[in-house]
Amino acid sequence: MNYIQIKNLSKRYFDVNALENINIKISKGSLFGLLGPNGAGKTTLLKILATLISPDDGKVEINEIDLVKKPRQIRELIGYVAQEISLDKILTGRELLDFQADLYHIPKTKKLQRIQDLIIKLDMEDWIDRKCGTYSGGMKRRIDLAAGLLHLPKVLILDEPTVGLDIESRNIIWDLLKNLKDDGMTIILSSHYLNEIDYLADTVVIINDGKVIDQGNPNYLKSKLGGERISLKVREFSSPEESEKVKEILNKIDGIRQIVINSAQGYSLNFIAEKEKDFLTKLKVELAFSKFEIFSLTQSQPSLDDVYLQATGKTLQDAEIFMAGKRDLKKESKQSMR
Amino acid sequence: MELKQFNFLFLYQETFALTKRLFIQLKRRPSTLVAGILQPIIWLFLFGALFSNAPKDFLPGVDSYGNFLGAGLIVFTAFSGALNSGLPLMFDREFGFLNRLLVAPLTSRLSIVLSSFLYITILSFIQSIAIMFISYLLGYGFPEFFGLGIVFATLILLVLFVTSISLCLAFILPGHIELIALIFVVNLPLLFASTALAPISFMPAWLGWIASFNPLTFAIEPIRVSYTSSINLDFIALHAPYGDLTCRNCISLLFILTISSLIVINPLLNKKLN
Numbered sequence: 001m002n003y004i005q006i007k008n009l010s011k012r013y014f015d016v017n018a019l020e021n022i023n024i025k026i027s028k029g030s031l032f033g034l035l036g037p038n039g040a041g042k043t044t045l046l047k048i049l050a051t052l053i054s055p056d057d058g059k060v061e062i063n064e065i066d067l068v069k070k071p072r073q074i075r076e077l078i079g080y081v082a083q084e085i086s087l088d089k090i091l092t093g094r095e096l097l098d099f100q101a102d103l104y105h106i107p108k109t110k111k112l113q114r115i116q117d118l119i120i121k122l123d124m125e126d127w128i129d130r131k132c133g134t135y136s137g138g139m140k141r142r143i144d145l146a147a148g149l150l151h152l153p154k155v156l157i158l159d160e161p162t163v164g165l166d167i168e169s170r171n172i173i174w175d176l177l178k179n180l181k182d183d184g185m186t187i188i189l190s191s192h193y194l195n196e197i198d199y200l201a202d203t204v205v206i207i208n209d210g211k212v213i214d215q216g217n218p219n220y221l222k223s224k225l226g227g228e229r230i231s232l233k234v235r236e237f238s239s240p241e242e243s244e245k246v247k248e249i250l251n252k253i254d255g256i257r258q259i260v261i262n263s264a265q266g267y268s269l270n271f272i273a274e275k276e277k278d279f280l281t282k283l284k285v286e287l288a289f290s291k292f293e294i295f296s297l298t299q300s301q302p303s304l305d306d307v308y309l310q311a312t313g314k315t316l317q318d319a320e321i322f323m324a325g326k327r328d329l330k331k332e333s334k335q336s337m338r
Numbered sequence: 339m340e341l342k343q344f345n346f347l348f349l350y351q352e353t354f355a356l357t358k359r360l361f362i363q364l365k366r367r368p369s370t371l372v373a374g375i376l377q378p379i380i381w382l383f384l385f386g387a388l389f390s391n392a393p394k395d396f397l398p399g400v401d402s403y404g405n406f407l408g409a410g411l412i413v414f415t416a417f418s419g420a421l422n423s424g425l426p427l428m429f430d431r432e433f434g435f436l437n438r439l440l441v442a443p444l445t446s447r448l449s450i451v452l453s454s455f456l457y458i459t460i461l462s463f464i465q466s467i468a469i470m471f472i473s474y475l476l477g478y479g480f481p482e483f484f485g486l487g488i489v490f491a492t493l494i495l496l497v498l499f500v501t502s503i504s505l506c507l508a509f510i511l512p513g514h515i516e517l518i519a520l521i522f523v524v525n526l527p528l529l530f531a532s533t534a535l536a537p538i539s540f541m542p543a544w545l546g547w548i549a550s551f552n553p554l555t556f557a558i559e560p561i562r563v564s565y566t567s568s569i570n571l572d573f574i575a576l577h578a579p580y581g582d583l584t585c586r587n588c589i590s591l592l593f594i595l596t597i598s599s600l601i602v603i604n605p606l607l608n609k610k611l612n
């Protein structure tokens with residue numbers, strides 16, 4: 001059953017297409033991962049889901065409620081934990097939760113119990129009565145997550161909830177998310193950590209430059225790549241030109257496909273070798289013929305990064321570096337103010 | 339448009355929470371309150387001393403300048419507080435805390451406005467009472483019961499008027515720097531172009547005209563006459579160049595200003611808040 005339906009969703013900021021014709025379906029009780037490099041449009045999508053910004057085009061329904069037409073009903077369903085944590089420095093954690101509970105009209109009788117439950121679940125007893133201004137990054141993340149969970153939302157939206165966290169805080173959050181999912185909550189989580197998505201998500205959408213590249217179960221996406229993942233180097237650090245030459249050679253060999261030059265790893269060549277064909281002997285011969293040697297040849301299980309690499313020709317890391325240069329952060333923070 | 343199920347209990351709960359947050363902030367950082375009480379008292383002493391030898395006929399109806407000044411300071415303090423009321427909202431906007439309020443299913447987002455209004459009103463009442471009390475200790479008298487009613491009614495109207503404008507600016511202006519600059523530019527000139535420090539009869543004609551259209555004047559004069567014993571609403575409060583205004587006239591004018599500003603501002607707040 002599709003609990004959340006996103007149809008032909010688009011959003012522009014002046015000259016930037018932050019989201020282009022996005023179509024996503026999310027089923028109830030699933031943990032849905034949104035994977036993409038910096039500037040891919042993750043936050044934009046999540047802010048639309050949280051009714052903070054309105055789409056230019058397209059339609060979103062949660063539980064058959066139209067998000068643009070009935071934002072207040074949607075707000076009752078969702079809990080939103082923003083990428084940038086903003087707590088009130090002057091309030092203690094407990095006061096903040098109390099404040100949040102009142103905004104969600106939680107009755108007095110239930111309020112204290114819920115707050116107490118979350119304090120225990122997120123292991124916050126020791127510092128909950130200190131002012132938020134004194135919290136560490138991990139504490140801030142945890143209290144912010146607790147605030148998003150107070151009203152027991154049907155849908156929890158998390159924008160990069162574990163960025164920059166210590167292992168302990170991260171594990172607490174991961175465990176909690178798994179438990180919440182088991183209790184039937186639908187969770188949407190953005191991340192640019194592949195392992196996080198791999199570990200948590202049942203379904204993943206990979207977005208890049210505002211467009212959906214691929215979506216499905218992480219294992220399915222990986223197996224779809226098929227074959228064996230091979231990474232070949234003819235030198236520790238090749239030049240782009242050299243890699244191009246090697247790529248031409250590989251192109252001629254039967255049983256090798258989807259060759260990508262990985263600039264992040266010394267212009268190594270990544271490709272898929274079909275399992276049933278013996279490409280190795282042929283590869284050696286062909287390389288020797290063109291005076292190349294094999295510096296290293298590694299084989300690996302397909303990862304989500306391979307899925308990403310296959311789709312875009314870049315590793316996730318590359319894409320981030322590229323996008324970082326394109327953004328005008330000052331302008332954005334001005335414009336995202338409401 | 340979404341049909342809102344209006345639930346007054348919810349409205350109360352969210353408004354109470356928002357107001358409570360402002361008061362917790364005040365309690366832990368009381369410098370605004372302290373400064374807001376100290377400043378007018380310093381003014382009262384300094385200006386009171388500065389003009390203590392002013393000729394008697396300079397001041398209509400009162401016997402000392404300190405006596406005259408009290409009303410002006412009460413209004414000016416309330417006015418400054420209300421003018422600054424947009425600042426916390428601006429900071430919430432800048433720090434993203436406002437998003438926390440905007441993703442919550444508030445019964446009405448006007449509760450954000452309502453809480454600021456409640457907060458500033460209570461704050462300005464506390465400050466006014468402090469000023470009135472000090473003036474009393476200085477021998478400048480104290481309003482009678484009905485007079486006090488006039489003082490607080492006038493203050494509520496003024497605070498509502500100015501707070502709504504300030505909150506509106508907090509949504510329109512790009513950041514707190516601009517808001518502070520604007521407050522800075524508006525604050526003192528409005529004070530000097532009112533009857534807070536000197537009566538109209540003392541001003542050059544052009545300034546008298548300006549002062550007699552200044553909303554601060556409409557608030558100052560009823561409060562000033564509220565110190566007179568046996569005050570009633572038909573008491574002449576202001577000798578404006580265009581004619582005499584009674585207490586009732588001044589308060590009505592203030593009322594009209596407040597209502598019109600709310601009517602003008604409401605669509606904008608709705609747009610920004612929905």
Ligand SMILES: Nc1ncnc2c1ncn2[C@@H]1O[C@H](COP(=O)(O)OP(=O)(O)OP(=O)(O)O)[C@@H](O)[C@H]1O
Pocket residue numbers: 013014016017018036037038039040041042043044045083192327328331332333335336
């Ligand atoms: N307020 C804004 N004004 C103009 N452009 C914006 C604004 N917000 C985002 N953008 C642009 O839209 C695109 C998507 O941004 P978004 O914040 O959604 O990316 P993201 O995937 O969340 O990135 P990150 O991983 O860095 O958080 C980027 O190109 C960004 O520059």
Ligand SMILES: [Mg+2]
Pocket residue numbers: 042043044083159
């Ligand atoms: Mg983001």
